[in-house]
Protein backbone atom coordinates (compact mmCIF):
# COMPACT_ATOMS: atom_id res chain seq x y z
CA UNK A 1 0.00 0.00 0.00
CA UNK A 2 0.96 3.58 -0.34
CA UNK A 3 2.19 4.32 3.10
CA UNK A 4 3.65 7.63 4.15
CA UNK A 5 0.31 8.99 3.04
CA UNK A 6 -0.55 9.29 6.66
CA UNK A 7 2.06 11.98 6.87
CA UNK A 8 1.02 13.54 3.62
CA UNK A 9 -2.64 13.70 4.52
CA UNK A 10 -2.23 14.30 8.18
CA UNK A 11 0.09 16.43 10.15
CA UNK A 12 0.19 15.34 13.69
CA UNK A 13 1.75 16.40 16.88
CA UNK A 14 2.19 14.52 20.14
CA UNK A 15 3.53 15.76 23.45
CA UNK A 16 7.19 14.99 24.12
CA UNK A 17 7.14 13.96 27.74
CA UNK A 18 3.67 12.74 28.28
CA UNK A 19 2.76 11.48 31.73
CA UNK A 20 -0.71 9.93 32.18
CA UNK A 21 -2.55 12.16 34.57
CA UNK A 22 -4.75 9.70 36.41
CA UNK A 23 -8.48 9.50 36.09
CA UNK A 24 -9.62 12.41 38.17
CA UNK A 25 -11.86 14.61 36.04
CA UNK A 26 -11.48 12.16 33.16
CA UNK A 27 -12.63 12.94 29.61
CA UNK A 28 -16.22 11.90 29.09
CA UNK A 29 -19.01 13.40 27.02
CA UNK A 30 -19.99 15.34 30.15
CA UNK A 31 -16.58 16.83 30.86
CA UNK A 32 -16.02 17.59 27.16
CA UNK A 33 -19.35 19.40 27.11
CA UNK A 34 -18.56 21.17 30.35
CA UNK A 35 -15.20 22.41 29.06
CA UNK A 36 -16.17 23.04 25.45
CA UNK A 37 -15.77 26.81 25.71
CA UNK A 38 -12.16 26.37 26.72
CA UNK A 39 -11.52 24.24 23.64
CA UNK A 40 -13.47 26.62 21.40
CA UNK A 41 -11.36 29.52 22.58
CA UNK A 42 -8.26 27.64 21.41
CA UNK A 43 -9.78 26.91 18.00
CA UNK A 44 -13.33 26.51 16.71
CA UNK A 45 -11.99 23.80 14.38
CA UNK A 46 -10.88 21.65 17.30
CA UNK A 47 -12.77 18.35 17.67
CA UNK A 48 -12.32 16.03 20.62
CA UNK A 49 -12.39 12.29 20.35
CA UNK A 50 -11.68 9.62 22.93
CA UNK A 51 -10.03 6.56 21.46
CA UNK A 52 -9.74 3.32 23.39
CA UNK A 53 -6.64 2.44 21.41
CA UNK A 54 -4.87 5.76 21.95
CA UNK A 55 -1.89 5.59 24.30
CA UNK A 56 -1.21 9.29 24.29
CA UNK A 57 -2.75 12.57 23.21
CA UNK A 58 -2.45 13.48 19.55
CA UNK A 59 -3.43 16.51 17.55
CA UNK A 60 -4.23 15.63 13.98
CA UNK A 61 -5.14 17.83 11.07
CA UNK A 62 -7.79 16.50 8.68
CA UNK A 63 -7.49 18.57 5.50
CA UNK A 64 -10.73 17.22 4.08
CA UNK A 65 -12.99 18.44 6.86
CA UNK A 66 -10.63 21.24 7.90
CA UNK A 67 -10.80 20.05 11.46
CA UNK A 68 -8.07 19.46 14.00
CA UNK A 69 -8.82 16.33 15.99
CA UNK A 70 -7.59 16.06 19.52
CA UNK A 71 -7.45 12.34 20.14
CA UNK A 72 -7.37 11.35 23.78
CA UNK A 73 -6.77 8.07 25.54
CA UNK A 74 -9.55 6.98 27.90
CA UNK A 75 -9.34 8.37 31.43
CA UNK A 76 -7.21 11.28 30.33
CA UNK A 77 -7.58 14.29 32.58
CA UNK A 78 -9.57 16.98 30.82
CA UNK A 79 -7.33 19.77 32.13
CA UNK A 80 -4.25 18.04 30.73
CA UNK A 81 -6.03 17.91 27.38
CA UNK A 82 -6.88 21.62 27.53
CA UNK A 83 -3.25 22.42 28.47
CA UNK A 84 -1.91 20.33 25.59
CA UNK A 85 -4.21 22.04 23.08
CA UNK A 86 -3.38 25.47 24.51
CA UNK A 87 0.36 24.84 24.26
CA UNK A 88 -0.10 23.92 20.60
CA UNK A 89 -2.44 26.72 19.66
CA UNK A 90 0.16 28.19 17.28
CA UNK A 91 0.62 24.82 15.58
CA UNK A 92 -3.16 24.46 15.11
CA UNK A 93 -3.45 27.95 13.61
CA UNK A 94 -0.47 27.46 11.35
CA UNK A 95 -1.67 24.10 10.00
CA UNK A 96 -5.16 25.42 9.32
CA UNK A 97 -3.80 28.50 7.57
CA UNK A 98 -1.56 26.36 5.37
CA UNK A 99 -4.50 24.36 3.98
CA UNK A 100 -5.24 25.00 0.33
CA UNK A 101 -8.27 27.18 -0.29
CA UNK A 102 -11.44 25.11 -0.66
CA UNK A 103 -12.85 24.87 -4.19
CA UNK A 104 -16.52 23.90 -3.79
CA UNK A 105 -18.54 22.52 -6.69
CA UNK A 106 -20.19 25.78 -7.68
CA UNK A 107 -21.05 27.25 -11.05
CA UNK A 108 -17.93 28.68 -12.67
CA UNK A 109 -15.41 26.76 -10.58
CA UNK A 110 -12.31 25.38 -12.27
CA UNK A 111 -11.92 21.74 -11.31
CA UNK A 112 -9.08 19.47 -12.38
CA UNK A 113 -10.75 16.33 -13.71
CA UNK A 114 -8.68 13.29 -14.69
CA UNK A 115 -5.61 15.30 -15.50
CA UNK A 116 -7.07 18.44 -17.09
CA UNK A 117 -8.69 21.57 -15.75
CA UNK A 118 -12.41 21.72 -16.47
CA UNK A 119 -14.93 24.50 -16.16
CA UNK A 120 -17.91 23.55 -14.02
CA UNK A 121 -21.22 24.77 -15.40
CA UNK A 122 -24.30 24.26 -13.23
CA UNK A 123 -27.68 24.85 -14.83
CA UNK A 124 -30.48 24.75 -12.28
CA UNK A 125 -34.03 24.13 -13.38
CA UNK A 126 -36.76 23.24 -10.88
CA UNK A 127 -38.92 21.84 -13.63
CA UNK A 128 -36.53 19.13 -14.77
CA UNK A 129 -36.35 15.65 -13.23
CA UNK A 130 -33.10 14.36 -11.78
CA UNK A 131 -29.61 15.46 -12.72
CA UNK A 132 -27.67 14.99 -15.95
CA UNK A 133 -23.91 15.44 -16.08
CA UNK A 134 -21.98 15.65 -19.32
CA UNK A 135 -18.32 16.37 -19.99
CA UNK A 136 -17.26 17.87 -23.29
CA UNK A 137 -14.53 20.27 -24.43
CA UNK A 138 -13.25 20.65 -20.88
CA UNK A 139 -16.64 21.73 -19.59
CA UNK A 140 -18.52 19.71 -16.99
CA UNK A 141 -22.19 20.58 -17.49
CA UNK A 142 -24.58 19.75 -14.68
CA UNK A 143 -28.27 20.06 -15.55
CA UNK A 144 -30.09 19.71 -12.29
CA UNK A 145 -33.19 20.36 -10.26
CA UNK A 146 -31.18 20.22 -7.04
CA UNK A 147 -30.27 23.33 -5.09
CA UNK A 148 -26.93 21.84 -4.25
CA UNK A 149 -25.80 19.10 -6.63
CA UNK A 150 -22.39 18.63 -4.91
CA UNK A 151 -23.06 15.08 -3.78
CA UNK A 152 -24.37 14.17 -7.21
CA UNK A 153 -21.23 15.63 -8.85
CA UNK A 154 -19.06 13.72 -6.39
CA UNK A 155 -20.85 10.48 -7.27
CA UNK A 156 -20.30 11.14 -10.97
CA UNK A 157 -16.61 11.75 -10.35
CA UNK A 158 -16.29 8.59 -8.27
CA UNK A 159 -17.83 6.54 -11.09
CA UNK A 160 -15.60 8.09 -13.73
CA UNK A 161 -12.34 7.68 -11.79
CA UNK A 162 -13.30 4.12 -10.85
CA UNK A 163 -13.66 3.20 -14.54
CA UNK A 164 -10.38 4.93 -15.31
CA UNK A 165 -8.50 3.18 -12.49
CA UNK A 166 -10.08 -0.16 -13.35
CA UNK A 167 -8.97 0.01 -17.00
CA UNK A 168 -5.47 1.20 -16.08
CA UNK A 169 -5.03 -1.52 -13.44
CA UNK A 170 -6.12 -4.27 -15.83
CA UNK A 171 -3.80 -3.01 -18.59
CA UNK A 172 -0.82 -2.90 -16.25
CA UNK A 173 -1.63 -6.28 -14.69
CA UNK A 174 -1.77 -7.86 -18.16
CA UNK A 175 1.81 -6.70 -18.77
CA UNK A 176 2.98 -8.81 -15.86
CA UNK A 177 0.45 -11.63 -16.29
CA UNK A 178 -1.37 -10.99 -13.06
CA UNK A 179 -5.07 -10.87 -12.35
CA UNK A 180 -6.79 -7.89 -10.80
CA UNK A 181 -9.91 -8.61 -8.71
CA UNK A 182 -12.40 -5.87 -7.93
CA UNK A 183 -11.36 -2.26 -8.25
CA UNK A 184 -13.10 0.02 -5.79
CA UNK A 185 -12.94 3.67 -4.92
CA UNK A 186 -13.32 4.82 -1.37
CA UNK A 187 -13.19 7.83 0.82
CA UNK A 188 -9.90 6.69 2.29
CA UNK A 189 -8.15 9.31 4.28
CA UNK A 190 -4.93 7.60 5.14
CA UNK A 191 -3.86 6.16 1.80
CA UNK A 192 -4.19 6.74 -1.92
CA UNK A 193 -4.41 3.10 -2.78
CA UNK A 194 -4.23 -0.38 -1.33
CA UNK A 195 -3.89 -3.91 -2.63
CA UNK A 196 -5.37 -6.98 -0.94
CA UNK A 197 -3.85 -10.43 -1.23
CA UNK A 198 -6.83 -11.62 -3.27
CA UNK A 199 -5.99 -9.03 -5.95
CA UNK A 200 -8.71 -6.54 -5.03
CA UNK A 201 -7.55 -2.96 -5.34
CA UNK A 202 -8.92 0.12 -3.58
CA UNK A 203 -8.20 3.73 -4.36
CA UNK A 204 -9.04 7.10 -2.93
CA UNK A 205 -11.67 8.65 -5.22
CA UNK A 206 -9.99 12.04 -4.87
CA UNK A 207 -7.34 10.90 -7.33
CA UNK A 208 -9.88 12.14 -9.88
CA UNK A 209 -8.39 15.61 -9.26
CA UNK A 210 -4.76 14.50 -9.75
CA UNK A 211 -2.60 14.81 -12.88
CA UNK A 212 -2.59 11.76 -15.14
CA UNK A 213 1.00 10.76 -14.27
CA UNK A 214 -0.03 10.67 -10.61
CA UNK A 215 -3.08 8.47 -11.25
CA UNK A 216 -0.86 6.26 -13.38
CA UNK A 217 1.79 5.98 -10.67
CA UNK A 218 -0.69 5.10 -7.91
CA UNK A 219 -2.15 2.33 -10.08
CA UNK A 220 1.33 1.07 -11.01
CA UNK A 221 2.23 1.01 -7.31
CA UNK A 222 -0.75 -1.15 -6.34
CA UNK A 223 -0.39 -3.45 -9.36
CA UNK A 224 3.29 -3.95 -8.51
CA UNK A 225 2.08 -5.17 -5.09
CA UNK A 226 0.35 -8.05 -6.90
CA UNK A 227 3.90 -9.40 -7.32
CA UNK A 228 5.81 -7.98 -4.36
CA UNK A 229 3.92 -7.48 -1.13
CA UNK A 230 6.58 -5.19 0.28
CA UNK A 231 8.53 -2.06 -0.59
CA UNK A 232 11.78 -3.77 -1.50
CA UNK A 233 14.17 -2.59 -4.21
CA UNK A 234 12.66 -5.20 -6.58
CA UNK A 235 9.21 -3.80 -5.87
CA UNK A 236 10.31 -0.26 -6.77
CA UNK A 237 11.98 -1.48 -9.97
CA UNK A 238 8.73 -3.12 -11.06
CA UNK A 239 6.71 -0.08 -10.01
CA UNK A 240 9.01 2.10 -12.11
CA UNK A 241 8.60 -0.23 -15.09
CA UNK A 242 4.80 -0.08 -14.77
CA UNK A 243 4.67 3.72 -14.33
CA UNK A 244 4.82 6.45 -16.95
CA UNK A 245 6.77 8.63 -14.55
CA UNK A 246 7.14 7.15 -11.09
CA UNK A 247 9.31 9.90 -9.61
CA UNK A 248 7.01 12.63 -10.79
CA UNK A 249 4.01 10.80 -9.32
CA UNK A 250 5.67 10.22 -5.96
CA UNK A 251 7.02 13.73 -5.68
CA UNK A 252 3.75 15.31 -6.74
CA UNK A 253 1.80 13.42 -4.08
CA UNK A 254 4.30 14.32 -1.41
CA UNK A 255 4.19 17.96 -2.32
CA UNK A 256 0.63 18.52 -3.49
CA UNK A 257 -1.36 15.53 -2.18
CA UNK A 258 -3.24 17.75 0.26
CA UNK A 259 -4.69 19.87 -2.53
CA UNK A 260 -6.76 16.88 -3.69
CA UNK A 261 -8.73 17.25 -0.46
CA UNK A 262 -9.82 20.80 -1.21
CA UNK A 263 -12.21 20.16 -4.11
CA UNK A 264 -15.92 19.81 -3.49
CA UNK A 265 -15.52 20.50 0.20
CA UNK A 266 -17.48 23.36 1.62
Ligand SMILES: [Zn+2]
Pocket residue numbers: 001002003221225230231
Ligand atom coordinates in the same frame (compact mmCIF):
# COMPACT_ATOMS: atom_id res chain seq x y z
ZN1 LIG B 1 2.86 0.19 -1.23
